[in-house]
Amino acid sequence: MSAIPMERPVLGDDEAAALTGLAARVRELAEATVLTGAGAAEAAAVADEIAALTARLTAERRGAPPFVTPGERRMDRQIANPVSGPLNPFAPPIGLDVTSDGVVRGEFTLGAVYEGPPSYVHGGVSAMVLDQALGMAAAATGTPGMTATLETRYRRPTPLGVPLKVEAKASRVEGRKVYASGTISAPDGRVTVEATAMFIMPQRFVTSEY
Numbered sequence: 001m002s003a004i005p006m007e008r009p010v011l012g013d014d015e016a017a018a019l020t021g022l023a024a025r026v027r028e029l030a031e032a033t034v035l036t037g038a039g040a041a042e043a044a045a046v047a048d049e050i051a052a053l054t055a056r057l058t059a060e061r062r063g064a065p066p067f068v069t070p071g072e073r074r075m076d077r078q079i080a081n082p083v084s085g086p087l088n089p090f091a092p093p094i095g096l097d098v099t100s101d102g103v104v105r106g107e108f109t110l111g112a113v114y115e116g117p118p119s120y121v122h123g124g125v126s127a128m129v130l131d132q133a134l135g136m137a138a139a140a141t142g143t144p145g146m147t148a149t150l151e152t153r154y155r156r157p158t159p160l161g162v163p164l165k166v167e168a169k170a171s172r173v174e175g176r177k178v179y180a181s182g183t184i185s186a187p188d189g190r191v192t193v194e195a196t197a198m199f200i201m202p203q204r205f206v207t208s209e210y
């Protein structure tokens with residue numbers, strides 16, 4: 001039972017494009033916020049202006065993030081996904097492609113808002129990226145599921161501000177369970193994080209839409 005309903009409004013192209021543009025500006029705002037050298041008075045003044053903008057957006061508030069009509073892949077309808085969703089200011093967002101043989105690949109650069117140890121990516125953020133990539137690889141088998149287990153091995157620090165690669169692939173399907181593995185690698189090609197995961201299509205979704 002969740003406080004966010006399952007039913008979703010479906011955006012048209014124009015609205016999706018406008019909200020994607022809005023999210024991009026908010027993403028810039030988040031980075032500007034963590035990096036600003038504004039003094040206390042300026043920060044307080046900007047906070048008031050942002051509060052006014054938030055009130056403006058909240059005037060027409062939905063009960064849940066919207067979807068778009070998916071293209072070839074049903075998984076692409078969630079445009080507010082926190083990893084890949086262009087509508088979500090929290091998402092980098094990372095474009096993830098699935099090849100015909102089920103390999104998921106994406107290239108991305110993470111900025112200061114994702115910092116864990118100074119100058120490096122937060123380990124939870126790396127896990128989130130891998131969860132999404134491995135989950136998409138699992139879904140590409142035709143058996144989409146929820147993450148039941150996710151094991152990450154942090155081999156070396158993942159640098160901020162440089163192009164990173166994520167790659168994932170499912171290794172086997174056993175009934176409702178799908179096993180997948182993947183990596184994040186740095187520009188020099190060295191793997192910084194490895195992950196393995198098992199996804200389970202919930203019993204309750206076997207007979208309904210995921």
Ligand SMILES: CCCCCCCCCC(=O)SCCNC(=O)CCNC(=O)[C@H](O)C(C)(C)COP(=O)(O)OP(=O)(O)OC[C@H]1O[C@@H](n2cnc3c(N)ncnc32)[C@H](O)[C@@H]1OP(=O)(O)O
Nearest residue numbers: 075131132135136139144146147148149200201202203204
């Ligand atoms: C389509 C687009 C895809 C996009 C990618 C999305 C990536 C992101 C995915 C996520 O982040 S999902 C959010 C994080 N995960 C969760 O919140 C999952 C919470 N857990 C559940 O909802 C359920 O526990 C779960 C769906 C995982 C399993 O529930 P079921 O009721 O279907 O399992 P059931 O109890 O029938 O057990 C089936 C089998 O799985 C095993 N099992 C269940 N949960 C397990 C677990 N957590 N770890 C290991 N094994 C598990 C269980 O022992 C049993 O094994 P056997 O077949 O050998 O008897």
